[in-house]
Amino acid sequence: MGMTALVAGAADPKLTLGNTDCVKCHTAAPDAIAANGGAHKTQVSCQDCHAGHPPTVKKIIPACSQCHSGKPHYSLSACLRCHNNPHTPKIIKLANNITDECLTCHTQQIVKLKQVKSKHSALACSFCHNTHGKIPQCTQCHKPHSPDMTAVDCKRCHQAHMPTAVTYPSDTANKMCASCHKKAFEMHSKTDTKHKGVNCVTCHKDKHKTIPSCxxxxxxxxxxxxxxxxxxxxxxxxxxxxxxxxxxxxxxxxxxxxxxxxxxxxxxxxx
Known part of the structure; x- marks a missing residue:
């Protein structure tokens, strides 16, 4: 009786189906939309996209361009290649070895990767960013310089797309430098000169291996x-x-x- 009523409702313009009717059978989609639906949760209903129900309507999966018109923000042949679940459009899982498509929007990153060559330069964007907008932990691939360093510390000195162009913020603690430069740190800590009260980054500022002028x-x-x-x-x-x-x-x-x-x-x- 229930399915007969739904089908009849789709065929009879006098009867209007609502979201509460759809969820009686389609339980997974509403849960996904409720959790991560974005505008698909707040601004559209099931019927805005799915204009009918078989057998009276054959094509119930709409084209994205039905609502999302204008210039696409990615150079892809199909929206669903990234937005692979239209019920959670902002959760974007990228296929392996994607780079060119990312550069449609993210132009500065490739400039940095080419400007300062490193092992990162040869990697596809999706190697690190397998989900759109996800910033990976450096320690997934790289070992920290010392046991007390965390993934947060990495990005204080290393830029993700120019990792070998090491720069320091002005508040970098001496212990960060000491993790590699142990002998210099020990000597600096024991000296009785005024240099003892000067932070490493005061002299070695701007970038790694800077030798200052006295x-x-x-x-x-x-x-x-x-x-x-x-x-x-x-x-x-x-x-x-x-x-x-x-x-x-x-x-x-x-x-x-x-x-x-x-x-x-x-x-x-x-x-």
Whole structure:
């Protein structure tokens, strides 16, 4: 009786079917729409898309263009290739090895991938983003530099589409650098110079492996004669993380003779 009434209702314009009629048989679709239906939940009814019911209506699956007209936002031959469940249109599962379609909208990402070559450059977009809008955890593929690092820490220094162009935010903690640069961190922590109170990123700012110019902070701290002889601060201060410590024979290595050699304070020659 129930199905007969539904079919009769579809054929008889005097009878109007509602969502409550459809859910008597079709239980899965309403649950999906209720959870993730988007505009399909709030702005349309079953009858807006499915204009009838077999046998009186044969084509009950509508074309997306029936409502979604205009220029498509992806260069795909069929909307359902990404929106594979029309009842949950915003949950987009991407097929394997998709890249070109993604670039229809996401143009800057490919520019970055080509600008700084890395292993990421050869991967398809859908290798990482198998669901549209999903940002994967870096630790799915990559081991953290140290046990106390989390996936959140990765993105503080590494850009996803330019992972080898490492940059640091100004509030990066020294312990982040210490996870790799253990010797430098230990030396910096024990020094009695003013550098002890300076964060790693104050000197090594902007990007990884930046070697700063000492003059940027210190200007020309020594007499002209001394600076003329030792043109680089590192000629004497060759261990930047502990400026009062240098290797034995530093002056001899620079070529200074007895008349021009600069006598260094005894306390400076500590090991």
């Amino acid at each position: 003059q940027g902070c210190h200007g020309v701290p020594h007499p002209a004669r001394m600076m003329a002889r030792f043109t680089k601060c590192g000629d004497c201060h060759n261990i930047a993380h502990d400026l009062n410590r240098w290797d034995a024979g530093t002056l001899k290595q620079t070529g200074a003779d007895k008349d021009e050699a600069i006598k260094l304070p005894k306390k400076s020659k500590k090991k």
